[in-house]
Amino acid sequence: MKYKKYDYTADKELYFYEFTSIGRKGEIKKVVEYSKMNIEGYYNLAFGDFDIETNEINDKVVTNNGDSLKVLSTVASTLYAFTGKYPNAQIFATGSNEARTRLYRMGITNNLVEIQEDFDVYGMKTDETFEKFVVGEDYLGFLITRKK
Amino acid sequence: MKVQEFNKSKIPLVKINKKLDKFKGKVLFKEKLDMANKLLEKAVLPKIDTQIN
Helix, strand or coil: CCCCCCCCEECCCCCEEEEEEEECCEEEEEEEEEEECCCCCEEEEEEEEEECCCCEEECCCCCCCCCHHHHHHHHHHHHHHHHHHCCCCEEEECCCCHHHHHHHHHHHHHCHHHHHHHEEEEEECCCCEEEECCCCCCCCEEEEEECC | CCHHHHHHCCCCCCEECHHHHHHCCCCCCHHHHHHHHHHHHCCECCCCCCCCC
């Protein structure tokens, strides 16, 4: 990725990833999760803040730690680890709200050239069909698959 | 894998964190997973060469 990213750790199955965002609000633990969806072979990609004290996850909070590009780049880089182990996985991602989905879109756009070297990226349109990701288009969600 | 091949590989070295094993079998972002499943319920999925894991 052309943007800097944080080092992360993962569970041995590579479904969960953890890293620490470091910014103006201090250190904030982040967790990335790939979870199986109802459609076989499809996994949902989600990430958010992890509160060490309460052991709670929050994917709605706007962290505002001043490092969103680095965080998104880190999340994008977990795609390599996950699909390295599960090369046939179809990965779907959508935000918890429109603003968060736009943030995901920004993350894909910023890393698109590199992502497209190894992945096919689709955007889900409002008519519930998919098209190859087009920069600047609004989407309900994103589907990412490793190129064969 | 040889060292030269590994250096060229984009698959990162991932440090395993046993603390994350506590999440095994859990869904941390259940609300988002439910939302994603609902979104894809009626979606017309792109044709992709799939070999199920």
